[in-house]
Amino acid sequence: MTSEPNEEQDVPWAMQLVVHRDRVNPAREVDVAEAAARAVVTLLADERSAPGGPWHEAVRTWRDVQIRKLVRRADGKRWDDVQQLPGVTVRQEGAGDHGDAIVRAFVPAPVQPLPRALHKLQVSGTNFPEDGDSAASDAVVTVEVAPGLGISSGKLAAQCGHAAQLAWETVPAVVRQRWAEDGYRVRVVFPSRAEWDAARRPVTVTDAGLTELDGPTDTTRAWW
Known part of the structure; x- marks a missing residue:
């Protein structure tokens, strides 16, 4: 089992994710979660995050202590x-009549002070329509969500981002290459309680319970 670290820092670090909200034609929740997961991995795999790149030290500091998002x-x-802030944007085509899911992942940094453009954006109450299953049936990596969490779309996106990150750090090189060639697409699924309890996966995310959840909770898992 792989868990989300929960060590404390004087000023915690986080990767900020911003979801584009179309008030007229919003994206589906599952598409937002998948786009967020793709954005996280896309940033980590970017050459600017590699040793010698301009983002490397920030990414390393954040990964070494807590993968908070x-x-x-x-x-x-x-x-x-x-x-205008350093990061990567991922767009995922919407299903049916729903809008595209667009998420930008930003280079990790201390949670305060934040750039003004990020600081004035709301965190709580980020929700999108729960309408239908994932359309990414042939994705290399699948993320499954624990049943009965009762969390917001924003929290779900963060948890799927954690699972995708841990998958990217765990998969064999040949799988990582195949995933890269597929644009790091992720399939997010919602198993029943029986399915969740019966399965064993190579990656499990245990949320520390700092927001929305009451104590440490297994939230998402990933396999490939």
């Missing part, structure tokens, strides 16, 4: 403003 939402000018 905070999900915010933005639209209009606020979405445009955060594009």
Whole structure:
């Protein structure tokens, strides 16, 4: 089992994720979760995060202590403003009549002080429509979500991001290469309680219970 670390820092670090919110044609929750997972891995795999790259020290510091992620939402000018901050943006095509899921992952940094463009974005209450299953049936990596969590779409996106990150750090090199060639697509699924209890996966995320959950809780798992 692989867990999310929960060591404390004087000023905690986090990877900020911002989800684009289309008020007229919002993305589905499952698409947002998948796009968030892809954005996390895309940033980690970026050459700028590799040794010698401009993002490497920030990514290393964050990974060595706590893989915390905070999900915010933005639209209009606020979405445009955060594009100027270092990071990567992933767009995932929406299913049916729903809008595309667009998520930008930012280079990890202390949670305070934040750049003004990020600081003024809301964290709590980020929710998207729960409408249908994943359309990514042939993705290399699958993330499954524990039943009965009762968490917001933002928290779900963060947990799927954790699972995808740990998968990226765990998969054999040949699988990682195949995943890269597929654009790091992820399939997010919601098993029944019986299915969850019966399965064993190579990666499990245990959330520390700092937000939304009451104490340490297994939230997501990944396999390939």
